[in-house]
Amino acid sequence: MTLNTNVWMETQASPMPQAWIIGLSTWVQEDIPTVSAALLAAAGAMPSGVAFTACVLGIWLGDLALYGLARGLGRPLLATRLGRRMVSSERVDQSERWFAERGTWLLVLSRFVPGTRLPTYLAAGFLRIPFVTFSSVTAVMVLLWTGAIFLAARLFGPSLASWMQDRPAAYWLIPLAVAGLWVAAHLAGRSIGGSKDSASIRIERWRRWEFWPAWLFYLPVAFRYVQLSIRHRGWTLPTAANPGMTTGGLVGESKFTTLLDLQQTSPEFTAEAWLLVEGTHDDRQKRLQQIRDTHAVGFPFILKPDVGQRGVGVRLVRNDAEIQEYLRQNHERLVIQRYIPGPREAGIFYYRRPGEAHGRIFAITEKVFPEVIGDGRRTLEELIRSDERARLISNLYLRRFNARRQEVPRSGERIRLVEAGNHAQGCIFRDGLHLRTRELEDCIDRISQKVPGFFVGRYDLRYESDEALRQGRGFRILELNGAAAEATSIYDARTTLGSAYRTLFEQWGIVFEIGAANRALGHKPDSIRDLLRTWRTTNARIRTYPMAD
DSSP: OOOOHHHHHHHHGGGGGHHHHHHHHHHTOOOHHHHHHHHHTTTTOHHHHHHHHHHHHHHHOOOOOOHHHHHHHHHHHHSSSSHHSSSHHHHHHHHHHHHHHHHHHHHHTTTSSTTEEEHHHHHHHHHTTTTHHHHHHHHHHHHHHHHHHHHHHHHHHHHHHHTTTTTTHHHHHHHHHHHHHHHHHHHOOOOOOGOOHHHHHHHHHHHHHGSSOOOTHHHHHHHHHHHHHHHHTTGGGGGGGOTTTTGGSSSSOOOHHHHHHHHOOOOGOOOOOEOOOOOOHHHHHHHEEOOOOOOTOSSEEEEESSSSSSTTOOOEEEHHHHHHHHHHHHOOEEEEEOOOOOOOEEEEEEEEOOSSSEEEEEEEEEEEEEEEEOOOSSOHHHHHHHHHGGGGGGHHHHHHGGGGOOOOOOOEEEEEEEOOGGGGGTTTTEGGGOOOHHHHHHHHHHHHHHTTTTTTTEEEEEEHHHHHHTTSSSEEEEEEEEEEOOOGGGOOOOOOOHHHHHHHHHHHHHHHHEEEEEETTTOOOOOHHHHHHHHHHHHHHHHSSSOOO
């Protein structure tokens, strides 16, 4: 099938279809259609007045639709039981007063800050900012923004038209080129947490691949997954890698179920844990207190979701008030776990192929918990932003310590910035393969072979000292993760990108080999439909979890 590159030029006599296409496109994404229309108008491919009007009306009407949607549906949703639980009427009144004082400037600034228009306009509708104010401010800003884009296109348009004169196919490339530049600009300017940082910090994060967005880093891994799926003739084969886990530990597995297996088979190496099921707030509070009294669980201890990933929702509670707060924030099944101070933590990736007598350690990760030290002068926020590494993900840490930002730690006071040993939560990872010994490998292998249906995954554990761990003693297992677990040692800042991909490619190759071997033994992989259903359910849960410590 060939593409007629003259179609766009042939429709110039009837510009209205073009105008409709441009106007409706702005409801999906504003900047790409606007820049594309301006360039096409400057090159003579469509009338400037039509292009400008279509962009302005499309964007402005889209803004009004967002406002109207939030204004019409926001309060009825708030009146529901779930709405009252999530947002108090006092908080709404406070937000209304705050938005009334600053709303105009927020509407103005949102036009120039990517990613802020949607939440700002929805908030304006929900908080019932006067329609005249909203419509007039957004109209003026749309006119100014679109006018600036068309002016720039007019300045550079003649040279573009000259170049395109003998290249009719290039008209189709304009939207693609603009889209590519838009994506590149947003990637370069995007920062963790969605806030703006200095150019030097953004550049440094992009220079260090460990801070790349997950979707970007895992693209080659996704291609590797597809390659292995084709080779082994099974798209969900990893779900058979660990028959004793839900989906093989790929997604949605119960942390408590695995911990229970470990407690029953290797209690001397496992941090004690208990399950707190769903129920009313009072019932869960009473049940939690019963567990603490029965098993002598004192402060501090760990509360975390039974189903989760990347350390989301893990909380170290130190008093009754923090228990109350956590139970109000998380209504899912929870794991109560005795706190293991360590002081060290590691992740040990282990595997054993079905039929093999002994398994082996594939990788070890040393986990370093970053901290700042008070000097009696600077605030906690200043200490974080001045730290060489912490400043790169300061938004993550400052969200966690939002209530303590302006606190001035006393001189010499150490403040740990993260309790969850997860890279996504701000923990620092180092390659710890130097800790691997025959004694440790044999110990992990004995523990693993006692866990029903387990062949590959990562142990997260805390231990007393490097020497004790090398001897296979002095540690307690916090979690056991299945097929989706990583050899997290790749996140060592000294690891090259190529080396990280080689490790992950080899790791997934092992997972698929084990899944294929278990399939041959009669263990059926999950269907794609079941896996997607579990994935959607799990992600819906995770979005409701509170921030981890």
